[in-house]
Amino acid sequence: MISVDEARGQVLAGLQVTGRETVPLANACGRVLAVPVTARLAQPPADVSAMDGYAVRAADAVQGARLSVIGEAPAGHPFAGSIGPGQAVRLFTGSFVPPGADTVLLQEDATEADGTVTVNESCVAAKHIRRAGQDFTAGAELIAAGRRLTARDVGLAAAGNHPWLQVYRRPRIAILATGDEISLPGEAIGPGGIVSSNAHMLAAFVTAAGGEPMVLPIAGDDLAAISAGADAARGADLLVTTGGASVGVYDLVQPGLQARGLALDFWKIAMRPGKPLMFGRLESLPLLGLPGNPVSAYVCAVLFLGPAIARMSGQPGGAPETERARLTVAMKANEHREDYVRATLERGEHGWLATPFSVQDSGMLSTLARADALIRRPPHQEALAEGAEVEILRL
Incomplete structure (x- = not known):
C-alpha cells in the first residue's frame, strides 16, 4: 500500500490539462481562465465625480462665495466647455469633471437659486473626484490565467470591456457504477439488491468541482459488461469506476478492464475509508477506480477526484486545504x-x-x-x- 500523498501525486502526474474554449462573459463564472485578462481601457476613463454636487475651483469655493452655474453634466453627457474663475457646473455621481475644475462641492454643502450656487462649506482641492485610471489603466493585467472565476472576476472582466473569455474546457468525467446488486433510484430493486447512490453523488461532486459528468449505465458483475462500460467512456477525459475494486470473487473491474488494455499505476492506499482505490490508464484514457461503499467513494473523491478535476481544468491541484x-x-x-x-x-x-x-x-x-x-x-x-x-x- 502507498500513502495518500504519494497516490495523489501519481494521479496528478498522469493527467493532462484540457483544451481551451471561448465562452460568453455571462457563462464564465466558475470556469478556469486560460488566458490573462488585460484591460482594454482605463477605469474610470476620465476624472469623474464621486458624489452629486458641483464642479468648481477650490480657490473659488470658499464659505459664502457665490458662483455662477454655467451648465450641468449628467452621467453620460459631459459638459462641452471648461470652468473659469467664479463658475460651477452641476454634476452627478459618475459625471465627467470638466476641464478647469479641481474639486467637487457637495450639493448638501451648497444652495442654488436663480443660476447661482452659494458655498456653505469651503472645499479642498481634489476632493470627491475619482481620477482617470484610479481602478486600472489600459493594458493592465486584471485577472491572471489559472484562476477559477468568481462573480467578482466576471464584473472586473466586464469593466475591462471583455464580452468573451478564453477558459479551459470543463473536464468530461465518465462515471461507471458496477455490481449486480445495484439499481438506479426509482427502478425495481431485485432480490438482495440495493439502490445505487454513488453515481449520482459523484456526478454532483464533479459538477460542483467544475467538471462535466457523464453517468454511464450500470455494469453488472460481468467481464463483458465492464469492458463495454469502458468502451462507452471513450471521449471522456477521465473514467471513474465505483465498486468491484477489492479482492472478492466478484470484484471484476480490474480483469474486465484488462481486456481494454488497463495499465495499472497503483492499487490499494494506506487510508481508511477507501483502501481499495486504483489508478491507471486505458490507452490514453486515465482511470480512477473508487471503492463501492458510498462513504469510501466520497472520501476518495475529496482526496483524489477533486484535485484531479482541478489539474485537468488548468489549476495546480494538490491536497485539499485543511x-x-x-x-x-x-x-x-x-x-x-x-x-x-x-x-x-x-x-x-x-x-x-x-x-x-x-x-x-x-x-x-x-x-x-x-x-x-x-x-x-x-x-x-x-x-x-x-x-x-x-x-x-x-x-
Whole structure:
C-alpha cells in the first residue's frame, strides 16, 4: 500500500490539462481562465465625480462665495466647455469633471437659486473626484490565467470591456457504477439488491468541482459488461469506476478492464475509508477506480477526484486545504492507515469544535450527509484527549 500523498501525486502526474474554449462573459463564472485578462481601457476613463454636487475651483469655493452655474453634466453627457474663475457646473455621481475644475462641492454643502450656487462649506482641492485610471489603466493585467472565476472576476472582466473569455474546457468525467446488486433510484430493486447512490453523488461532486459528468449505465458483475462500460467512456477525459475494486470473487473491474488494455499505476492506499482505490490508464484514457461503499467513494473523491478535476481544468491541484479544530470528545489511538473521520463542527470561543460520529461505518450515507468535516488522523497517531487539536477538511 502507498500513502495518500504519494497516490495523489501519481494521479496528478498522469493527467493532462484540457483544451481551451471561448465562452460568453455571462457563462464564465466558475470556469478556469486560460488566458490573462488585460484591460482594454482605463477605469474610470476620465476624472469623474464621486458624489452629486458641483464642479468648481477650490480657490473659488470658499464659505459664502457665490458662483455662477454655467451648465450641468449628467452621467453620460459631459459638459462641452471648461470652468473659469467664479463658475460651477452641476454634476452627478459618475459625471465627467470638466476641464478647469479641481474639486467637487457637495450639493448638501451648497444652495442654488436663480443660476447661482452659494458655498456653505469651503472645499479642498481634489476632493470627491475619482481620477482617470484610479481602478486600472489600459493594458493592465486584471485577472491572471489559472484562476477559477468568481462573480467578482466576471464584473472586473466586464469593466475591462471583455464580452468573451478564453477558459479551459470543463473536464468530461465518465462515471461507471458496477455490481449486480445495484439499481438506479426509482427502478425495481431485485432480490438482495440495493439502490445505487454513488453515481449520482459523484456526478454532483464533479459538477460542483467544475467538471462535466457523464453517468454511464450500470455494469453488472460481468467481464463483458465492464469492458463495454469502458468502451462507452471513450471521449471522456477521465473514467471513474465505483465498486468491484477489492479482492472478492466478484470484484471484476480490474480483469474486465484488462481486456481494454488497463495499465495499472497503483492499487490499494494506506487510508481508511477507501483502501481499495486504483489508478491507471486505458490507452490514453486515465482511470480512477473508487471503492463501492458510498462513504469510501466520497472520501476518495475529496482526496483524489477533486484535485484531479482541478489539474485537468488548468489549476495546480494538490491536497485539499485543511484547518484546525479542537475535539469535544476523546479519540482512541489510530492504527497504521491514515484515517478520515466524519465529524460535525460548531464555533467555539477560540475556533472550530469537532465532534466525531460515534459510528464510522463506510456504508452510512446519513452521517456523511450530516458531517461538516473530515478529521484527518496520521498513521499511528496516539490517543487524543478531549480538547486536543486536530486537522480537519471542511466539507
